[in-house]
Amino acid sequence: MESEDTKIFKHHKQQEYCLTRPLYRQGRRLTAVKVYTINNESQHLCIYGVPSIGLRKELKNLLTKYGEVLNLSLVPDVETEIFTECFHAHFKRIQSARVAKRILDTRSFYGGLLHICYAPELETVGETKAKLLQRKKDVLNRLQNNR
Secondary structure, eight states, rough: OOOOOOOOGGGGGGOOOOOOOHHHHOSOOOOOOOOOTTTTTOSSSEEEEEESSSSSHHHHHHHHTTSSSEEEEEEOOOOOTTTTTEEEEEEESSHHHHHHHHHHOOOOTTTTTTTEEEGGGOOOHHHHHHHHHHHHHHHHHHHHHHH
16 A cells, blocks of 8 residues: 555556557557456456546446446545546456456546456455355366366
8 A cells, every 4th residue: 555545556556558569469459468366356346537426326337237236335535536536346246347347447437437446455354265265166167177
């Protein structure tokens, strides 16, 4: 954490786009290069760049397209751009959070560009344990299917 009152973590900052990839590896749109491990991924997402005009209901409707949202709350005392807010979304399934992050990151939402990042620091010990056990099951299933 940078300071206790702003609650900005290093992994919440948006990275610059990678401009050094060869064209054949670039893809249709520019992206930043970032690798996620199972420990970095989370059911919890921080959503930055939401215009501060009372869009909680609209944001929840947008997020529920990708899976069941257990909780959506405004995060106070977070350093954001002027006239924007930060929300914390807690999905029921980690796969729903992955899909929502991949599709909605850098998407326009009511005139603002969303920046979505995982927030594993908000997980409980039980959620982290369940996430790691589920990953272990998934890997074992893939290994059996590949034989």
